[in-house]
Amino acid sequence: MSAIHILHYSLIVGTCFVSHYAVAQNNTVGQAPWSVRLMGGIYESEGRVEVFYDNQWGSICDSLWSIEDATVVCRQLNYSGADLALVAGQYGEGQGVVLFSNMACNGMESNLSTCKYDLVDVTNCDHSRDAGVVCTSQGSLRLAGGSVPGEGRVEILGESGDWGTICDDGWDKTDAGVACRQLGYPDALEAIVNVGFPNTQPVFGSGSGHILLDGLDCESEKRHLRDCLVTKEWGIHDCTHGEDAGIKCDVGLTRLVDGDFDDEGRVEVYYGGEWGRICSTNWTIEDAHVACRELGFPLGARNTQIFEGGDGPFLLDDMKCQGFETHLADCESLGWANNQNCDANLNYGAGVVCNGRSLLI
Ligand SMILES: *[C@@H]1O[C@H](CO)[C@@H](O)[C@H](O)[C@H]1NC(C)=O
Ligand SMILES: *[C@@H]1O[C@H](CO)[C@@H](O)[C@H](O)[C@H]1NC(C)=O
Ligand SMILES: *[C@@H]1O[C@H](CO)[C@@H](O)[C@H](O)[C@H]1NC(C)=O
Ligand SMILES: *[C@@H]1O[C@H](CO)[C@@H](O)[C@H](O)[C@H]1NC(C)=O
Secondary structure: OHHHOOOEEEHHHHHHHHHHHOEEEEEEOOOOOOEEEEEEEOOEEEEEEEEEEOOOOEEEOOOOHHHHHHHHHHOOOOOOOOOOEEOOOOOOOOOOOOEEEEEEEEOOOOOOOOOOOEEHHOOOHHHHHHHHHEEEEOOOEEEEEEOOOOOOEEEEEEEOOOOOEOOOOOHHHHHHHHHHHHHHEEEEEEEEOOOOOOOOOOOOOOOOOOOEEEEOOOOOOOOOOOOOOOOOOOOOOOHHHHHHHOOEOOOOOEEEEOOOOOOOEEEEEEEOOOEEEOOOOOOHHHHHHHHHHOOOOOEEEEEEEEOOOOOOOEEEOOOOOOOOOHHHHEHHHHHHHHOOOOOOOOOOEEEEEEEHHHHHH
């Protein structure tokens, strides 16, 4: 690939957002209460959420932050919806106050003011927990033609609001990893290309819209496909829908870290674009059973264990599993990123010893 043909995709896409979005200003004169703006993102369509309230701009604590809340923010900014609700200050720390926590919209509100929320003093929130969003806009992704969540033909939103496909020329696992993370999964298992082309059909079928991208080359740390290098301009390709790229994402949203053996460790969960810990407050053997089974140990847990260390946010707290749930996320708890019962001096991560090793001995 000749260097002169390498265009930075972000430059192409970036210019398309300008007319869509009122550029955030520091101006407070005439600002409507509950106006929102997005700060600290690479694109206009993403960022730390700031709200104009009580005559000042402030941020939102990530406690209970969800895709429904993000949807309301994005619609207030005239986007059709939200792709992701992000936690743990991923767009940098705001300067002003943290205004709200436990934001609980149902997703249909036209304005955050009609959602449930708390003024921030109920949790130990600081700017390291600022909530963020990625709004649906050009470059957003969706999956089509798969039979389980996290797999399918990758479809990307074009400039005129049309969904198109990506040509599988050069499509590899690194590119697939970026696509999976953009969709909110931790990583890719596999990049799907039509190896038998033109004699075979793509695994996840052929799309029907435009083929919007050809010759993508991502670096692993990129967060959006639109941040990757591309050898051709948007919409230019030499492919057919027989070469539509697909992915299989890792939808395992629980992992074990820092154990001495494969069947023990600190339990970490993935939510809002981050791996984080479970606060050990009220962590019981019933909770551990669910964690172990979710991690692939059908006989559940032998014991609970508490781990100091780790630096992810506390994403779950005060778990109250009954023991038969399939996923930790199905158990009663304080809700995502709500760690208000986590003792700041003793906030050790919850861990498990699963029934794994003993079966092999
Ligand atoms: C916004 O205004 C505040 C208060 O007047 C000021 O402290 C801050 O530096 C300004 N920020 C920017 C980005 O101009
Ligand atoms: C949000 O709703 C409140 C209450 O109806 C209203 O006072 C405010 O102006 C609205 N703000 C925006 C930005 O629409
Ligand atoms: C959204 O669209 C409405 C109606 O066209 C307009 O009044 C409002 O200023 C727009 N908001 C933003 C943030 O661009
Ligand atoms: C959970 O832990 C807190 C603080 O240690 C305690 O006050 C509370 O009673 C516990 N709840 C349950 C259901 O055990």
